[in-house]
Amino acid sequence: MKKFITFEGIEGSGKSTQIKLVAGYLAGKNIPFIVTQEPSGTDIGRKIGGILFNREHHDMCAETEMFLFCAARAQHVREIIMPALELNKVVLCDRYSDATYAYQGAGRGLDPEFIRLINDYSAMGLKPDLTLLFDLPVEIGLQRATDRNNLLKEPSSIDRFEREKIDFHQRIRDAYLSILRNDPGRFRLIDANREVSAIQEEVRKHVSDFINLQN
Numbered sequence: 001m002k003k004f005i006t007f008e009g010i011e012g013s014g015k016s017t018q019i020k021l022v023a024g025y026l027a028g029k030n031i032p033f034i035v036t037q038e039p040s041g042t043d044i045g046r047k048i049g050g051i052l053f054n055r056e057h058h059d060m061c062a063e064t065e066m067f068l069f070c071a072a073r074a075q076h077v078r079e080i081i082m083p084a085l086e087l088n089k090v091v092l093c094d095r096y097s098d099a100t101y102a103y104q105g106a107g108r109g110l111d112p113e114f115i116r117l118i119n120d121y122s123a124m125g126l127k128p129d130l131t132l133l134f135d136l137p138v139e140i141g142l143q144r145a146t147d148r149n150n151l152l153k154e155p156s157s158i159d160r161f162e163r164e165k166i167d168f169h170q171r172i173r174d175a176y177l178s179i180l181r182n183d184p185g186r187f188r189l190i191d192a193n194r195e196v197s198a199i200q201e202e203v204r205k206h207v208s209d210f211i212n213l214q215n
C-alpha cells in the first residue's frame with residue numbers, strides 16, 4: 001500500500017487551503033488519514049521551526065538551514081509519518097523533501113548531491129508516493145500570502161522566507177517545475193491560479209484515483 005501524499009508549491013499557492021479540504025473529503029468517505037506538515041509536524045519540529053522562521057536569524061547560513069529542516073524531517077518521519085503508514089493511513093503532508101531541494105538547493109545554492117545525502121539519511125529514504133505541485137505566478141502567490149498574514153497576524157511578523165525577494169521565489173517555482181520534469185510519474189501539476197473549488201475538484205480526483213489504484 002502506498003499512501004504518502006505530499007503538497008508542494010511556493011508561498012501562497014494554496015497548499016494549506018487544499019489539504020484541509022481534502023481532509024474533509026476523506027473524513028466524509030471514512031478513509032483513515034492524517035494531516036501533517038513540515039517542519040512543524042512534531043513538538044520538536046515546531047521548536048526547530050521557531051529557529052528557522054525567526055526573522056532575527058538573518059545570519060543563518062544555508063547549511064544550518066538545511067540541517068534544521070532535515071532534523072525536523074527525521075523526527076517527523078519516525079514519530080508521525082512511518083507509524084501512520086504502518087497503520088495503513090493516508091498521510092497528507094504539507095511540504096516534504098522536494099521543498100528542501102527547491103529552497104535550500106535552488107533558493108540558497110546548496111549542492112543537490114549534498115542535500116540528497118543528508119535528506120535521504122534523515123528521511124530513512126522515505127519518498128512520497130504522490131506529490132501535488134501547486135503552481136502559479138510568484139507575484140500572485142506572494143500577494144495571497146501577504147493578504148493572509150495581514151488577516152492572521154501582524155504584517156511586521158512575516159518570516160525569514162516570506163521576506164525574500166521575488167527572484168528567490170521565482171527560483172523556487174522554477175526548481176519545483178524542474179523536479180517535476182525529472183520525476184513525472186510521482187507528480188501531478190496543478191494550476192493553482194484558479195478558484196479554490198475548481199482546484200479542489202482536481203485535487204480530489206487525483207487523490208481518489210490514486211487511493212483506488214492501490215486498492
Ligand SMILES: Nc1ncnc2c1ncn2[C@@H]1O[C@H](COP(=O)(O)OP(=O)(O)O)[C@@H](O)[C@H]1O
Pocket residue numbers: 009010011012013014015016017018144145147148192193194195196199
Ligand atoms: N485559489 C485561491 N484563490 C484565491 N485565494 C486563495 C486560493 N487558495 C488559497 N487562497 C488564499 O490565499 C492565502 C494563501 O493560501 P494558503 O493555503 O495559506 O497557501 P500556502 O499554504 O500554499 O502558503 C490564504 O489566505 C488563502 O485563503
Ligand SMILES: [Mg+2]
Pocket residue numbers: 015016017094
Ligand atoms: Mg501553508
